Amino acid sequence: MALADLSAEELAAFMTAQKSAYNDLKARGLKLDLTRGKPSAQQLDLSNDLLKLPTTHIAADGTDTRNYGGLHGLTEIREIFAELLGVNVDQIVAQGNSSLTLMQQVLVDCLLHGAVDSERPWVAEEKIKFICPVPGYDRHFSLLNSFGIEMITVPMHADGPDADKIAELVKDDASIKGMWVVPTYANPTGDTVSQEVAAKLVAMPTAAPDFKIFWDNAYALHHLTDVETKSVDVISLAASSGNPHRPILFASTSKVTFAGAGVAFLAASTENIGWYLGHLGMSSIGPDKVNHLRHAQFFKDADGVRAHMRKHAEIIAPKFAAVERILTERLAEHDIAQWTKPLGGYFVNLDVLPGTATRVVELAKEAGIALTPAGASFPLGQDPHDENIRLAPTMPPLEEVEVAMDGVATCALLAAGEYLAKS
């Protein structure tokens, strides 16, 4: 029965039961962590052969990977990920261990130099704004905020960000210079941008001539089921829409091989690639090509990556299934929460009773279960409804995920009961 439909007496009995359950939970002295989207040690183990690679330092084209040079990254690793990301090899560069770093570089280049289609460096503009689909990735928002860029939120739907709302915003406001989106298995909702939504985003008229879509395809390959959701080929789509320089695609092997020692990729129009490398060449004599060769030898080819990702799914899919099972068992009948059932990615988006997310996270913390701070998936950490909680089940062992989720359910019920009792 929905919690909101209970009589005062029933609610009081419910609260007594939940308080008792919560006290039992606290008494267990747990120390569990569902905060960050990190791979587990078991997942990292899948790539341990990397530690003994490469077996040679000479690349296929004769390059001595140990020395300086090769700003665009090693050809063999670019070829593998060009195929996986559906771009041409000359439209992709391979760099260091973090795609977030590449996003920051592009943003800094836009600020200090201007994009290929900018009239002036962005710092010369009076104001700069970005569109941020919410809920979204907290590090995107922190980065924008660090540069004083104003963030305008739009809703993230099952087929991607609200393209009509975005089109309406950007058509007259030249200070809106770009937007971020995680197109496949989005952080945290797991939603994937449809071909139709992507087509609108790359084709819509923008007052800013240099509007950029930061297409952060972090989870392009991270399927949880046999459904291998295809990412939209946004670069070709933008080119055929007459806005070839609008999207810049980012990806990495952070959640494929080693989170801290992988390879990051940037893909875009050849003009954008030339622009990026032109600025990059001022501060780099080339990325770690030994690590590129290490990864190329490890994967062998694109199918090698696909097979590798299925091993990840075998490890983490049961954790996502546990989240789904426990939330359904514990919460469904009370009608106080909704949550996503992602087909890929790293997160489950849990919306608890509006007004209670902060309290749920607080209760969980007191019981030894660390959750991402409430509101983290919104710019400046401000969830207007205080309902959103991002669950990250990949890192802890399955048994801990189960215990933690049961605890989270108890906290969500207790917080909902408290809230309804007060109102």
Added chain:
Amino acid sequence: MALADLSAEELAAFMTAQKSAYNDLKARGLKLDLTRGKPSAQQLDLSNDLLKLPTTHIAADGTDTRNYGGLHGLTEIREIFAELLGVNVDQIVAQGNSSLTLMQQVLVDCLLHGAVDSERPWVAEEKIKFICPVPGYDRHFSLLNSFGIEMITVPMHADGPDADKIAELVKDDASIKGMWVVPTYANPTGDTVSQEVAAKLVAMPTAAPDFKIFWDNAYALHHLTDVETKSVDVISLAASSGNPHRPILFASTSKVTFAGAGVAFLAASTENIGWYLGHLGMSSIGPDKVNHLRHAQFFKDADGVRAHMRKHAEIIAPKFAAVERILTERLAEHDIAQWTKPLGGYFVNLDVLPGTATRVVELAKEAGIALTPAGASFPLGQDPHDENIRLAPTMPPLEEVEVAMDGVATCALLAAGEYLAKS
């Protein structure tokens, strides 16, 4: 006999001989390269054990180096280089494969956010200038120029940049925000900053409250002889002079292990380190700690690095000796050039007859010997006397260095003869 003292007849005979020698040189169809300070394959081979390391992914403190985190870099590699660079462990961070990238990051942070002691972000200043000792490192100048920062040159002497001239420049001009210097075995002169010069630089009053010294100690450990020149402890010196946040030290293993796959370091006051990491944390979840552990295991300790550097010296010292021997044999008697006899680093600085450097490089190119473009060691590539040529003898095998240097001597003599014949 000095070329300038020859009679017209003697000069004509000299020219005939040189032209003949040059034609013989061209006829050999050489393809030699003395352009960049790259380690040779033989030097890179010294570090090939890195390709099989690390033997574990767990660091001394229990960190799983494969996962995210640890923004300041792995403790064991920081400890080794803290000792070698003479700084405290909490004053040094270990990052990716390029110290040039760290310099650019610091510059970008100053531009967009301001330094710890800035009144405002540098982009908010009407004009920014940097002091550049010349001859110096071309990539420092390109980076400054890419941000539109004006470069003021001062002479580089045997004991470092002209500190009195710098003090005079910075005391009233608040737009001078910093300077670059390669303090040990400088690029390209091989000179080393003395304690006295360093003391002046860190203590001098500056109109800008946030004046920064980019102390690029790229060759701190790169001795060519048994004389292990000690670098000034610039961070302590600046602190005791009341300007703790003025110097920022950069170093890397690029010319210690693999040029393209090493580890870069930044050292500074703890406040500067906090400032740097604060901004870095917006764009990185941590550097490649596996590569840090790989290097720490390879070196074992600071003495391991010192022993490793002696192996480098064994390989490259004969190349520097060949440069010195051939230049002396071929040029000394004609009094048309001066050159350095570095005790460390990667370069020999050759000053040919003023007005002929461009011609020497051109003649060499036509004979199949690639030299760094004349003027490269000056901002905007403009050597006011057209006399400076940077020689980089580390990369080619010894035999090629000998052949190339003999060719360079021929070109220098021919160009000098042409110049004197015209004047």
